[in-house]
Amino acid sequence: xxxxAACVLFACAAAGRGEAEPREQPPLAEILARLAxxxxxxxxxxxxxxxxxxxxARLLRGKSxxxxxxxxxxxxxxxxxxxxxxxxxxxxxxxxxxxLIPYDEPGFRHKNIDLDxxxxxxxxxxxxxxxxxxxxLATDLFPLTRAxxxxxxxxxxxxxxxxxxxxxxxxxxxxxxxxERPWSGEVVVDAEAFQPLVVSTEMGKVIPAWVRVVxxxxxxxxxxxxxxxxxxxxxxxxxxxxxxxxxxxxxxxxRTITLSLENTDFRFAExxxxxxxxxxxxxx
Numbered sequence: 001x002x003x004x005a006a007c008v009l010f011a012c013a014a015a016g017r018g019e020a021e022p023r024e025q026p027p028l029a030e031i032l033a034r035l036a037x038x039x040x041x042x043x044x045x046x047x048x049x050x051x052x053x054x055x056x057a058r059l060l061r062g063k064s065x066x067x068x069x070x071x072x073x074x075x076x077x078x079x080x081x082x083x084x085x086x087x088x089x090x091x092x093x094x095x096x097x098x099x100l101i102p103y104d105e106p107g108f109r110h111k112n113i114d115l116d117x118x119x120x121x122x123x124x125x126x127x128x129x130x131x132x133x134x135x136x137l138a139t140d141l142f143p144l145t146r147a148x149x150x151x152x153x154x155x156x157x158x159x160x161x162x163x164x165x166x167x168x169x170x171x172x173x174x175x176x177x178x179x180e181r182p183w184s185g186e187v188v189v190d191a192e193a194f195q196p197l198v199v200s201t202e203m204g205k206v207i208p209a210w211v212r213v214v215x216x217x218x219x220x221x222x223x224x225x226x227x228x229x230x231x232x233x234x235x236x237x238x239x240x241x242x243x244x245x246x247x248x249x250x251x252x253x254x255r256t257i258t259l260s261l262e263n264t265d266f267r268f269a270e271x272x273x274x275x276x277x278x279x280x281x282x283x284x
Contacts, residue, residue: 023166023191028156031168034194035187036146038236042195045235047078052265053085057124059116060256067255068094068116072106072124078269115253123245123257142183142199142226143172151178159191162198166191185223195236199226231266239263 053074059067073089093100094110094117101110109117143152157169168191173184185201202223224243231237241261248254 025156025159025168028154028170031156031170031189031194032149032154035144035189035196036149038193038195039144040146042236046237048269049231049235049237050075050077050267050269051237051263052076053261053263055124055259055261057120057260058258059120060258061254063256066095066100068092068120070106070120070124076263115249116255119247119255119257123259142185142187142201144187144196144199151175151181157186160188162188162190165197167197183223193230193236195230196226196228198228200224237263237266 053076055072056069057072058069061067070092071090072087074085074087076083076085078084087106090106091102091104092106092108093102095101096110103110107117107121143149143154152172152174155171157171160167160169168189169186170189171184171186174181182203183201184203185199187196188198189195190197200223224241226238227240228236229239239262241259243259245257246254247257
């Protein structure tokens with residue numbers, strides 16, 4: 001063997017020894033157990049955190065014509081049983097004869113029967129204002145805790161990169177007897193921290209035909225998407241939330257409804273602490 005060939009072989013062998021071995025993929029049951037344990041631990045850790053929450057809700061005629069829009073901003077603080085929101089900013093606007101008219105109080109109605117106002121306020125309250133949780137999001141939206149996992153079937157769908165981190169993709173769908181849990185989807189779990197990076201869903205069940213006929217209601221939701229951030233070492237928090245609905249009711253009323261939320265400016269709740277944590281960009 002020539003000296004040149006020997007050098008090449010030696011270099012290749014050295015490079016091979018320097019490569020990191022691939023992470024061994026744990027069984028699905030272990031991923032779910034560690035994910036649930038971390039979520040339950042996170043609930044306790046979030047009891048010390050104050051943060052800012054911003055929401056934007058929109059009603060569209062068709063796909064793009066704005067009918068009504070509202071922005072809310074809150075300071076959210078923990079309570080012994082959940083969280084308390086203090087509204088620090090609000091603004092809204094509605095369309096009338098081609099003009100966008102502003103208003104500055106939630107619950108504003110510009111006519112006796114104002115379906116847009118009723119629907120928008122109800123949507124925000126039901127989806128992002130659960131005061132029995134630390135983050136405002138209903139715990140039954142997704143199966144991350146042990147209490148919720150028992151209502152779903154899971155499938156490990158391999159590994160991927162998310163936000164520059166190795167992650168496990170886990171698909172879920174409600175068990176056949178779970179009529180009150182319509183969401184199917186996927187949770188992307190950080191392979192090192194066993195924390196959720198992204199949860200995305202779609203409605204796995206539809207409103208029964210007899211309900212649509214009798215009550216004249218057709219609701220279709222494309223699903224929702226939640227991203228998580230590590231706001232300080234070991235503390236993960238929902239960072240962004242987005243969802244879109246299509247609603248059709250009697251008398252030709254139809255709206256596309258979009259909702260987005262962002263949590264920022266996390267800090268300790270103690271009166272003598274003003275530490276603010278930098279919040280990196282959410283994973284894509």
